[in-house]
Amino acid sequence: MTKIYCYKGHENSPGSRFCLQCGEKLSGAPMSYSIQPGLTLGDRYVIVRQIGQGGFGRTYLAEDVNRFRELCVLKEFSPQVQTAYVVQKAEELFEREASVLYKLQHPQIPRFRELLRLNLGGKEYLFLVQDYVEGETYNSLLNARLQQGLRFTEAEVRQLLQQILPVLEYIHSLGVIHRDISPDNLMLRTVDKLPVLIDFGGVKQVVATVASEYYQPGMVASSPSPTLLGKVGFAPPEQMQTGLVSPHSDLYALAATMLVLLTGKQPQELIDTYNLTWQWRREVNVSPILAQVLDKMLSARPSDRYQSVRQVIEALNPPPANYPPT
Numbered sequence: 038m039t040k041i042y043c044y045k046g047h048e049n050s051p052g053s054r055f056c057l058q059c060g061e062k063l064s065g066a067p068m069s070y071s072i073q074p075g076l077t078l079g080d081r082y083v084i085v086r087q088i089g090q091g092g093f094g095r096t097y098l099a100e101d102v103n104r105f106r107e108l109c110v111l112k113e114f115s116p117q118v119q120t121a122y123v124v125q126k127a128e129e130l131f132e133r134e135a136s137v138l139y140k141l142q143h144p145q146i147p148r149f150r151e152l153l154r155l156n157l158g159g160k161e162y163l164f165l166v167q168d169y170v171e172g173e174t175y176n177s178l179l180n181a182r183l184q185q186g187l188r189f190t191e192a193e194v195r196q197l198l199q200q201i202l203p204v205l206e207y208i209h210s211l212g213v214i215h216r217d218i219s220p221d222n223l224m225l226r227t228v229d230k231l232p233v234l235i236d237f238g239g240v241k242q243v244v245a246t247v248a249s250e251y252y253q254p255g256m257v258a259s260s261p262s263p264t265l266l267g268k269v270g271f272a273p274p275e276q277m278q279t280g281l282v283s284p285h286s287d288l289y290a291l292a293a294t295m296l297v298l299l300t301g302k303q304p305q306e307l308i309d310t311y312n313l314t315w316q317w318r319r320e321v322n323v324s325p326i327l328a329q330v331l332d333k334m335l336s337a338r339p340s341d342r343y344q345s346v347r348q349v350i351e352a353l354n355p356p357p358a359n360y361p362p363t
Contacts, residue, residue, distance in 0.1 A: 072097065072113075072157070079153050082111060082166065094162075098169060101150075108169040109150060113162060124161045128154060131163055138165075138237065140211055145204045145233050170235065172227045176220035179298055189298035191323045197223075198295065198353060201232045205287055206346035213237070214282040218290035219271045220297055238267065270304025274313075275339060285334075285342040288349060292334035299323065313337070326353065 072095070076084045082099040085108070089096035094113035100106040114127070131152055138149035153164040175197075182188055189197075201223065208215065215222075216238025224233045267276050273289040276282055293304050300307060300320040307317045315335050318328065330352050336342045343349045 077102070078111070078155060078164070082109065082153075084111075108171075110147070110167045110169050111153070112165040112167070114164070127161075127163060128152075131165070135165070137213055141208060141213065143204060143207050145201070145231055146208070147233065147235055170224050170226055170233050172224045172233065174221050175223045175225065175232075175294070175298060178225060179220060179301065183301050188301040188321075191299070191327060194295050194299055195327060195353070197232055197298075198291075198349075201234065201291070202346050202350050204232075204234050205284075205291070206350075208234075209284045209287070209346060214284065215287050215290075216272070216276070216282055217267055218287055218294055219268050220294055221268075223294065270308065273339070274337065283339070283344075284346065285339055285344055288334045288343055288346065292331045295331060296335075326355070 072078070072084055072087075074084050074086050078084065078099070081103050082101060083106070085098040085100060087095050088098045088110070096113065097111045099109055099111050101109050114131070135149065135152045141149065147168040147170050150166040150168070153166055155162050155164070179189065205215070215234065217236060218234075222234065222236045224235055225231075226233050267286075267290070269277065271290045271293045273286050276286050296307060296315070296317050297303060300317060302320060307315055307320065309316045314337070315332070317331075323331075330349060333341070333343055333352070334349065343352070
């Protein structure tokens with residue numbers, strides 16, 4: 038059953054009207070609740086500090102007392118509309134997404150640990166608990182370089198592609214599309230200098246579905262319609278227009294990400310606003326093979342793109358030409 042917490046973080050049994058430790062009144066309208074460092078959530082996760090804030094809640098660094106105080110990340114989602122229907126639907130959708138995240142067992146993807154449901158100060162909260170990745174996002178790395186007048190080199194981008202494409206091939210083999218690849222959602226891990234894929238867009242899709250459909254409880258379909266998600270300029274046009282995604286959607290976003298790293302400019306600065314085509318070659322010179330691969334990944338028509346990661350890997354690594362002996 039869901040436990041209830043007072044402002045100070047004391048745990049109480051469901052149905053309690055007053056905190057047994059400090060006497061604070063627990064019943065009544067939901068109160069704003071502040072999650073502070075040192076607070077223990079779910080008898081297990083000790084909050085270290087807040088490390089981010091998105092449109093649907095905050096992200097916290099925490100220690101897992103059940104795993105020798107190993108660091109982990111708690112991503113908060115607190116529905117703005119607090120009704121029994123809202124909370125139940127949110128949990129159903131998050132459980133569905135959690136079952137997808139549970140399947141992902143790859144060393145370059147933060148491991149999903151659990152879905153935590155808590156009542157804090159009379160308000161329902163859901164937390165996604167994941168492994169903590171120590172490192173920097175590629176957006177942060179790029180900004181540091183731009184301050185020195187530098188950008189990523191072709192050699193670095195090719196290495197990044199060789200290291201991250203197998204991760205995409207793995208998730209696609211399980212029927213999972215990331216939906217939100219960008220320099221913000223790729224991290225360079227400190228310990229082994231490998232890129233790590235974070236913040237799967239499916240979670241954001243669940244949140245957006247919850248937010249948009251809670252106001253029409255009688256209208257919710259058993260299979261929610263696609264929600265329009267993705268970063269403008271990184272997500273392909275059809276994803277932004279229809280919400281439909283395929284492996285080539287991720288490949289488009291990955292190519293856009295590589296161009297941002299190569300040029301130091303955002304997609305909006307690289308797309309011709311008159312005919313909506315990518316005009317990136319005036320910004321940087323790369324080898325013909327890489328240029329052709331990026332252009333094909335960024336084709337306006339989905340059918341013109343590579344349809345699988347394997348096709349991209351093979352295009353980047355053509356077999357050596359066999360010349361007849363002289």
